[in-house]
Amino acid sequence: MRRLIRLSMVIFGVLFFLGLTASFGQTADPNKEANSAIQSPAAAYPRVPGIPIAPSAAQPASASPTLVFPANAKTSRAALTTKTSGAAKSSKPGNTSSSTRGGDSDGDNRAAQGKLRGATTVPVFTGAFAQGFSDFPFIMMGRNPALGGTTAIPTKITTVSLQLLNPDGSLRANLPYAPFEDLTLDSPNFEEANYASGRNIQFADAVQRAEFFNVMGDDWHTVLRPTVVDRVTNQIPRFVNVQFPNGSVKTVQNYFVGTARDGEKFILLLDLFFNFINTNTVINEIVANNYTTNALNVAVYPNTFLFSIDDQGNFAGCCTLGFHTFFADPSVTPAPRWVFAFASWTAPGIFGDAADVTPLSHEISESFNDPFVDNLVPTWQFPGIPGACQNNLETGDPVEVLPKTVVNITIREGREVFTYHPQTEALLQWFEQLPTSDALGGAFSFPDTKALPQAATACSF
Numbered sequence: 001m002r003r004l005i006r007l008s009m010v011i012f013g014v015l016f017f018l019g020l021t022a023s024f025g026q027t028a029d030p031n032k033e034a035n036s037a038i039q040s041p042a043a044a045y046p047r048v049p050g051i052p053i054a055p056s057a058a059q060p061a062s063a064s065p066t067l068v069f070p071a072n073a074k075t076s077r078a079a080l081t082t083k084t085s086g087a088a089k090s091s092k093p094g095n096t097s098s099s100t101r102g103g104d105s106d107g108d109n110r111a112a113q114g115k116l117r118g119a120t121t122v123p124v125f126t127g128a129f130a131q132g133f134s135d136f137p138f139i140m141m142g143r144n145p146a147l148g149g150t151t152a153i154p155t156k157i158t159t160v161s162l163q164l165l166n167p168d169g170s171l172r173a174n175l176p177y178a179p180f181e182d183l184t185l186d187s188p189n190f191e192e193a194n195y196a197s198g199r200n201i202q203f204a205d206a207v208q209r210a211e212f213f214n215v216m217g218d219d220w221h222t223v224l225r226p227t228v229v230d231r232v233t234n235q236i237p238r239f240v241n242v243q244f245p246n247g248s249v250k251t252v253q254n255y256f257v258g259t260a261r262d263g264e265k266f267i268l269l270l271d272l273f274f275n276f277i278n279t280n281t282v283i284n285e286i287v288a289n290n291y292t293t294n295a296l297n298v299a300v301y302p303n304t305f306l307f308s309i310d311d312q313g314n315f316a317g318c319c320t321l322g323f324h325t326f327f328a329d330p331s332v333t334p335a336p337r338w339v340f341a342f343a344s345w346t347a348p349g350i351f352g353d354a355a356d357v358t359p360l361s362h363e364i365s366e367s368f369n370d371p372f373v374d375n376l377v378p379t380w381q382f383p384g385i386p387g388a389c390q391n392n393l394e395t396g397d398p399v400e401v402l403p404k405t406v407v408n409i410t411i412r413e414g415r416e417v418f419t420y421h422p423q424t425e426a427l428l429q430w431f432e433q434l435p436t437s438d439a440l441g442g443a444f445s446f447p448d449t450k451a452l453p454q455a456a457t458a459c460s461f
Contacts, residue, residue: 034258034268043351043400044317045362046081047392048325049373050337053283066241066249067272069309075316076242076272077308080323120293121326121337122371123151129432131378138375138393138428141222141296141339141368142208148217154295155190155226158285161233161302164255164267172238173257175265177302180345180356181228184300186413187357187420189364190226193409195447197440203409203422204364206447207395211427213440222368229290234277242272242313250313260347266303268318274306278342282327286338296367297340300360304344321346322359324367339371353406353421361422362396369395369428377431380456389459395425399451407447424448430456 070078128137142151159177188203197209240254256268291297305319322343341363348355375393382388406421429437430444445452
């Protein structure tokens, strides 16, 4: 979601490309061809706007499609981050009907209860904060904190396994999600643990309760109810054809295989191809009624990190570990919206301290705080990176650039014990850029309240 590409990423990209060029000129270990990319990696979580779909027009996936490089784009990443023509526009919170807004009982107008008029989607509440003469409204998942009570949101999960193909179409390797399925369901995203904001609660709920701790009812919770609704396997061709804006079609390598320090295989997958198979997966799940508008819909992949190419077909950046967005059918009124998140299970030791469900926790918390990817806030600077700015309520982004991004949470499920690494999140109060915070304990981040000890620094693009 960073609008600016840091110099380190440019250097990293050059080293990556040179490393791959060198490795393919030699008889390199085919299972470590991507390891040259993991020298000084940076996990990325791009901001993906709403995606228009027509569920009745679902197309069967092809193992060898011709992919289209986005017009007027420098890299293929724009296929994810550029708003698609005809996308259902998210209603601005400030323009919602009075029936969906209102003040809290104590006069704090931060949270109001209601549905989003004109759309069929997850339960939401709205609110706003002010800075100077500007107001910043927002929509979040759940119900008005001041009203208390529990909102249960179904979480429809598709696990995606991959079959890596050789150039001749024969099977090279399987990357199943099965080894991580139970671990995902038993993670703090869905299992209960103890936090300063409450005992026996889920991770995203704990973050939200810290955020609204001083205005919420004691029994206020937003709870996820996970179900694996499908297990799909996608074939990943070694090479794909890409049509570029000048009309030329080139064959580019679609994936690279690497080995993490724990021995797990990971792949770098071309984002254009991922976008193709992921959109097909979402449409198929909607048609099958596996994904529903009242749910948080999730697709999880095994150690799958996305890379981009430039308009010449050269490597141009890595690695996307997850994103959240929503799919909508704008031909229907009220428009159905399927809130969606993609996240990769992540082997330890590749991206700093990120591991296992770090990407999933990042995307779930951001889905809670910005389900329709349109909550704007005063422009803020990434900590310690002058000139790198954003102006949206993406709660995981400010933390992802810090040396320490995660907290360790141990879950015991029967005889199994596993220590997970969900990501610390910036709280709403950090984005407000006020000198003090009215969150739990005056915090600006949670669960690690020391991660962001003060509010965001303002900056301009």
